[in-house]
Amino acid sequence: MWLFAAFSVILEAIYFVLLARAYNDHDFSLVYPIARGTAPAFLMLWSILFLHEDPTIGGFVGVGMIVCGMVIISATGLLRNRGSKLHLKGVVLALTVALTISLYTLIDAQPSGTVPRFPTR
Numbered sequence: 564m565w566l567f568a569a570f571s572v573i574l575e576a577i578y579f580v581l582l583a584r585a586y587n588d589h590d591f592s593l594v595y596p597i598a599r600g601t602a603p604a605f606l607m608l609w610s611i612l613f614l615h616e617d618p619t620i621g622g623f624v625g626v627g628m629i630v631c632g633m634v635i636i637s638a639t640g641l642l643r644n645r646g647s648k649l650h651l652k653g654v655v656l657a658l659t660v661a662l663t664i665s666l667y668t669l670i671d672a673q674p675s676g677t678v679p680r681f682p683t684r
Contacts, residue, residue, distance in 0.1 A: 567670055574667035581660045589653030593637060597657035598664065600633020605665035613669065 585594040603626050610616040618626075 571667050571670045578663040585656040589650055593653050594657045596633045596636040598660040601661040602664040603629050605662055606668055609669045
């Protein structure tokens with residue numbers, strides 16, 4: 564369990580550094596929706612591949628709605644700045660933040676299956 568905690572601490576430290584850099588170098592309206600909107604999609608992928616989860620149709624629809632919402636929010640910010648070019652570096656950095664979020668969430672969820680549950684009445 565301590566190994567999971569150590570990996571989680573390392574990934575969360577990387578997350579904070581990447582997020583600070585992304586917010587410092589790029590527009591918040593570009594970084595935030597991409598980072599927060601794509602993390603659930605990455606997490607669903609990791610859960611299927613590594614935890615052998617079997618998401619329901621509702622789960623796929625829910626993640627799809629989150630990603631579509633992210634695209635709409637990001638697109639409005641990009642359309643507002645028509646004169647400026649797409650900040651590919653900002654998009655890549657935001658996707659890296661999302662990847663980091665999904666990985667530390669996956670690692671945080673892993674040891675919870677080994678802890679006994681509280682008794683229910």
